[in-house]
Amino acid sequence: MKNEKIMWKITQGMYVLTTKNGGCIVDSVSQVSGGENPLIAVAVMKKNYTNELLKKDDKFAISVLGMDVDSEIIKTFGFNSARDINKFENMSISEVEGVNIINNSLGYMICEIVDSIENDTHTLFIGKLIEADMFQNGEAMSYGYYQEHKEELLKVKTEQGKTAWICTICGYIYYGEEVPEDYQCPGCGVGKELFKKKEN
Ligand SMILES: Cc1cc2nc3c(=O)[nH]c(=O)nc-3n(C[C@H](O)[C@H](O)[C@H](O)COP(=O)(O)O)c2cc1C
Numbered sequence: 001m002k003n004e005k006i007m008w009k010i011t012q013g014m015y016v017l018t019t020k021n022g023g024c025i026v027d028s029v030s031q032v033s034g035g036e037n038p039l040i041a042v043a044v045m046k047k048n049y050t051n052e053l054l055k056k057d058d059k060f061a062i063s064v065l066g067m068d069v070d071s072e073i074i075k076t077f078g079f080n081s082a083r084d085i086n087k088f089e090n091m092s093i094s095e096v097e098g099v100n101i102i103n104n105s106l107g108y109m110i111c112e113i114v115d116s117i118e119n120d121t122h123t124l125f126i127g128k129l130i131e132a133d134m135f136q137n138g139e140a141m142s143y144g145y146y147q148e149h150k151e152e153l154l155k156v157k158t159e160q161g162k163t164a165w166i167c168t169i170c171g172y173i174y175y176g177e178e179v180p181e182d183y184q185c186p187g188c189g190v191g192k193e194l195f196k197k198k199e200n
Helices: 004-009 049-056 071-078 144-153
Strands: 015-018 022-027 029-033 039-045 059-064 092-095 099-102 105-117 121-134 162-169 173-175 193-195
Touching: 004 144, 015 039, 015 099, 022 039, 022 049, 022 071, 029 121, 039 049, 039 105, 059 099, 059 121, 071 144, 099 105, 105 162
Parallel strands: none
Antiparallel strands: 015 022, 015 059, 029 039, 039 121, 059 105, 092 099, 105 121, 162 173, 162 193
């Protein structure tokens, strides 16, 4: 038995990982060392456009999302690909060290990429902290909290008269009578078994 929900209890946060030209929501961020030159690691799915961008860039930014996060930030950066939309278009952003950061956050860290490790699905990018600031001293949203409350947080509204299936991992909505057997969630890559039918 593999009940992956126990992983939601690992204290992870909610972040927007950005480069100059794109970015996505991530929870898999860790501070891997402290001291004078802290190292921050972030795991990015290979299928994400952000992964491609990071392989061309030398820096990334992590904006920390608070409990009062505007759900549009999660929807824009977490359920869309910068291959299809300009994620920065309707966002309040600033440029720091040549990287876009999210103003509506608790603060940011800018890291210079010093190493990366590949596995079959993800790249772990390791960055050295070069710049950071705090905008407000609010409480950071944990990934566990997001998972427990995502229906209210994202105010999942489905189109009337259509059967909707919600991804229990990221909140992506699939419309159709049945989720196809070989379906992979465009938001987070999981299969059909992790979709739940929305009761209207
Ligand atoms: C709550 C949440 C957590 C996520 N965590 C990660 C993560 O840690 N790593 C990752 O690569 N994608 C993660 N994603 C998925 C990406 O944000 C999503 O696939 C995004 O649409 C990719 O956009 P891109 O193609 O522009 O890079 C997460 C999404 C959500 C909603």
